Amino acid sequence: MRVRRCMHLLLEPSEQISFGIAAILRGRVEVGGEVTWVALAAHLERAVVVDAAERALLSEVSAYRWQELSQDVSRSSACVKLLESGLLLSEQVEHAEYLSRDQAVREVHWWSPAAIVHRHSRWQGVDSVGDMRSQGLVTANDLRRNLGPPPSAVQEYEGVYAPLPRQTDSAFDAMLARRTTCRNFDRDRALPLQLLAQLMQRGMMAQAGFEAAPDTVFLKKNVPSGGGLHPVEAYLLVQNVEGLAPGLYHYHPLEHALLALPSPPAGEMSRLACTALSGQDWFADAPAMIVLAPRFERCFWKYRNHSKAYRAVLFDVGHLSQLLYLCATEAGLGAFVTAAINEVDVDRALGLDGIQQGSVAIFGVGWRAGRQETTEFDPAHRVWA
Numbered sequence: 001m002r003v004r005r006c007m008h009l010l011l012e013p014s015e016q017i018s019f020g021i022a023a024i025l026r027g028r029v030e031v032g033g034e035v036t037w038v039a040l041a042a043h044l045e046r047a048v049v050v051d052a053a054e055r056a057l058l059s060e061v062s063a064y065r066w067q068e069l070s071q072d073v074s075r076s077s078a079c080v081k082l083l084e085s086g087l088l089l090s091e092q093v094e095h096a097e098y099l100s101r102d103q104a105v106r107e108v109h110w111w112s113p114a115a116i117v118h119r120h121s122r123w124q125g126v127d128s129v130g131d132m133r134s135q136g137l138v139t140a141n142d143l144r145r146n147l148g149p150p151p152s153a154v155q156e157y158e159g160v161y162a163p164l165p166r167q168t169d170s171a172f173d174a175m176l177a178r179r180t181t182c183r184n185f186d187r188d189r190a191l192p193l194q195l196l197a198q199l200m201q202r203g204m205m206a207q208a209g210f211e212a213a214p215d216t217v218f219l220k221k222n223v224p225s226g227g228g229l230h231p232v233e234a235y236l237l238v239q240n241v242e243g244l245a246p247g248l249y250h251y252h253p254l255e256h257a258l259l260a261l262p263s264p265p266a267g268e269m270s271r272l273a274c275t276a277l278s279g280q281d282w283f284a285d286a287p288a289m290i291v292l293a294p295r296f297e298r299c300f301w302k303y304r305n306h307s308k309a310y311r312a313v314l315f316d317v318g319h320l321s322q323l324l325y326l327c328a329t330e331a332g333l334g335a336f337v338t339a340a341i342n343e344v345d346v347d348r349a350l351g352l353d354g355i356q357q358g359s360v361a362i363f364g365v366g367w368r369a370g371r372q373e374t375t376e377f378d379p380a381h382r383v384w385a
């Protein structure tokens, strides 16, 4: 049988920490650890525990070259287990799914550590609010009590800091001061299509396209982008927008137009929103959300297997989020961004594979509610009197 190793693979010694009860009762904490090796591969959703024989076999097989294995080796339990778990690949029909998943990752030119971080940091069905509550890490006081004090808010060097002049009287400064993450949306007040369209025009639309060749187009947008590639796509999750049926949409940045995508029934959009936001109900009422989903393959087309490329893509998402925040603030709307999302569930709803393209953050926008039920960070009372 011919085999090849999967493309991106990280082997990690993982220590199972156990606390000895007897020692705790004596007032001491002793950590007894058992080390198991886990394999994290970029084409697999879950880690696989590997023993010494499996690690040895993995180290003997190339990720690039197909190798013929002797009958003895291919029948060994190590080989069978590695093939069944997808860490080793074969051309046999029963392993075809893993082969095609690995091939899909190869074609996108990920840098190995980034591919593994990306794949294994995606959430599915996580309830981040429930987790925060069960760990007692909800309020600032909870954090202080359970985690101790954080590193100082400001890095200060010894010496005399020379003050800089302050300017705070422009309309732009006033607008910046009003930007506060909104956690209280008016669930009954629809967002006018006009305001959503303005937000998309300012935040996501391409101002121009430059055609280096008919099949090689670069966009100009209101945000910077690593390599000028603008890989981040916008998908709308619409719950309550005047003149727009609830559902999922793709935004076309050159046409400034929406395409309706296959969507759950209108009555189930709020469940999808809440799952997407990992249970953060304070955001889930937002009448419109923008899923920011980079096409990694576009960035990595130029930055092949590049150690900075994933970082650049995440910067792009951050730039878009800040621009969208400011556009929403200027329009008198509340806005939020969150990275605490269930990417696997979101990508499935949008038909994305997560590796060529996948969700990274969700931005939401809408009218603020009349009352602040969930705390917002507005110490200067620019939003809430």
Ligand SMILES: Cc1cc2nc3c(=O)[nH]c(=O)nc-3n(C[C@H](O)[C@H](O)[C@H](O)COP(=O)(O)O)c2cc1C
Residues within 6 Å of the ligand: 179, 180, 181, 182, 183, 280, 337, 338, 339, 340, 376, 377, 378
């Ligand atoms: C990358 C990123 C992720 C965030 N994720 C969450 C989140 O999961 N839940 C939440 O309530 N706020 C989230 N926020 C909002 C921050 O909590 C908020 O920006 C911060 O508390 C400062 O408040 P301000 O935006 O009102 O100035 C996120 C912000 C950023 C930039």
